Amino acid sequence: MMVYGKIYRDSSDISVIELFSDPEINVNPYLVTEGADVTLTCDTRLAASREQTDLWFAFYKNGRKVQEFGKSNLHTINSVQLRDSGNYTCEVTTQSSSVRKTSKGMDIKMTGSALKPAVFLLSKWRKILTEESVTLACNVESSYQGNGTYSWYKDDKKIDGEHRVYTIQSARLEDSGDYTCELRDSDRSDPLTLRVRDDLVILQSSPSPVYEGETLTLRCHHRGGYTMQSSTFYKGSQVMESYYGDSFYLMNVDKTAAGTYTCTKVMRVSNIPFADSVDITVKELFTDPDILLSPYLLTVGDTMTMTCHTRLAPLRAHTELQFTFYRNGEKVQDFGKSSRYKITSIQTRDSGNYTCEVRTVIGHVKKTSPGINIEIGEKTSGFPAYLIPTIVPVLLLVLFILIFTFRHKISLRPARKTRRPEPTVPTRDNSEGDDVCYSYINMRAMPPPGSSALSTTSSVIYSAVRFQNTTGDA
Known part of the structure; x- marks a missing residue:
């Protein structure tokens, strides 16, 4: 006998949602100096539907673990030393370690007092008139113990100067440019831009960019020997101030103070106006805060x-x-x-x-x-309720597999010859019992298309026949 089987199939689209975002490592304070306390933060965000998931954090320096897994996403280094410099990463995992993610590395340099120097103007203004003097200073931390020989550069070309202070006595147009300084064992400073103008009136400003909370100072400056009338200050086309002084102050600036400022002066003799403008940038002093919870x-x-x-x-x-x-x-x-x-x-x-x-x-x-x-x-000492949505489907799947396996084994098990109980029948000299007829049937299933394998199963079919003599004849 041939038994033909059918294979039934179905499909389903499964989407996997990110449990938590890729972690990011942050350091506070941003500039790390020897002896200070430093805090590293491993930042990640859980999916909205899994906000109660318990996460564990670990920190590494140059690939070696410096803080074991724990619930805190903070790693604090008290009184850092130069040897604490390195590439730091953090790792986030679920309690069962089924989901694990690592941050990108962050190079953190613990410096001594030899921070990168900075160029400052001792004479305040970055824009000056020809024949005026200007003084620049190369500043480093006061506790710096390195080599005290300075080098000065203009537009990346070395210029004369071996001291902390560099002075231009009578500026010329060609003195305009970007100035930097360095020490032999330090990095080079960021550039400071100086502009020299051969004009009658210029608008000078405190060094730009200005940071939030600072004071913006504008000065409508004219060349000596000329008599001018009142100064008028504008932001865009709006008049900010008009009076006989030269300076205008804007206190506690925020980002709205950024823009183009202009000043005009009128020569008293000729009534001819002279004007100049400057672009002002206001930078963020510190970023908008966020609360991190651990x-x-x-x-x-x-x-x-x-x-x-x-x-x-x-x-x-x-x-x-x-x-x-x-x-x-x-x-x-x-x-x-x-x-x-x-x-x-x-x-x-x-x-x-x-x-x-x-x-x-x-x-x-x-x-x-x-x-x-x-x-x-x-x-609670019981089972965490938030895990039920995850555990129940798993338990149902296990139960289904057990039932399927059990039924499959029963269906393939050959029937055993069992002794049936003797039926109760009337008896004569010759007692009659059950006649049991056994039949052996080999069942062979046809192979699926493309396969030559045959599957053979032996089954036993039995029946019991009960004879009862009701006529008295044999």
Whole structure:
């Protein structure tokens, strides 16, 4: 007998959503000097539907682990030394290690006092008139102990000068350019641009860019020997100030102060106006803050640490900042130098919407983070409820496999000859019992197309026939 089988198929599209984003390592403060405390942060974000997943963090330097896996995404180095320099990475994993991701490396250089020097103007203005003098200074950290021989460059070409201060006594047009300095064992400074003009009136400004919270100073400067009437200052086409002085001050600037400024002066004798313009850039003093939370999954009795994370502009890296924290709009920690807020044994009452605020010491620049909602769960000894959506499908799949395997084994097991119980029948001299008829049938299934293999199964079919003599005849 031939048995033909059919194969049934179905398909389904499966999409896999990222559990958490690729981690990124950040360092605070941005410029790291010997002896300071440094905090590395491993930043990642969980998918919205898996916000309660417990993540673990580890940190590496040059490929070697420097902090074992734990719930904290912070790694602090107290009183760093030059030997702490290296390439740092962090790794994030789930508690079962089923998902694991590593950040890109960040080269962190712990420097001594020999930071990259910077060029400053001692005479304040970057734009001057011909025949005026200007003095530049090459500044490094006061505790620098390296070689004290300086080198000066204009437009990347070395010029005479071996001291910290470089002076141009009577400027010429060809003195315009980009000036840099260096020491023998240091990096070269960033350039400072000097402009020399052969005009009657120029608009001078405090060094650009100006940073948030600083004062922008504009000076409508004219050549000596000429008598001028009042100065008028414009931003774009809008008049900002008009008076007999030469200077205009804009206090506590923010990004809206950026733009093109113009000043005009009228010569008293001829009433001829002279004008000049300058473009002003206002840079961010520090980035908008974010709250970083460790650990992600919080229950009653845990220790919670929040970090108000921001980054200072490199050229203002030594600006002192103050931090404060709020819950549901109410202050829970006053302004101070610490960017962390810590609760050693949290309770359900600590749940709420948290924000942090960062400001300069004098409060001219303030920025507030977005809110983060924190729910403190009760400690339970039972199975975590948030794992049920993941575990239930797995259990159902295992149960299905067990049932399928069991039924498959039963269907292939050859029938055993069993002794059936004797039927109760009337008896004569010759007792009659059950007549059992056994039949052996070999069942052979046809192979699928393209296959020559045959599958043979032996089965036993039995029946019981009950004879009862009701006529008295044999």
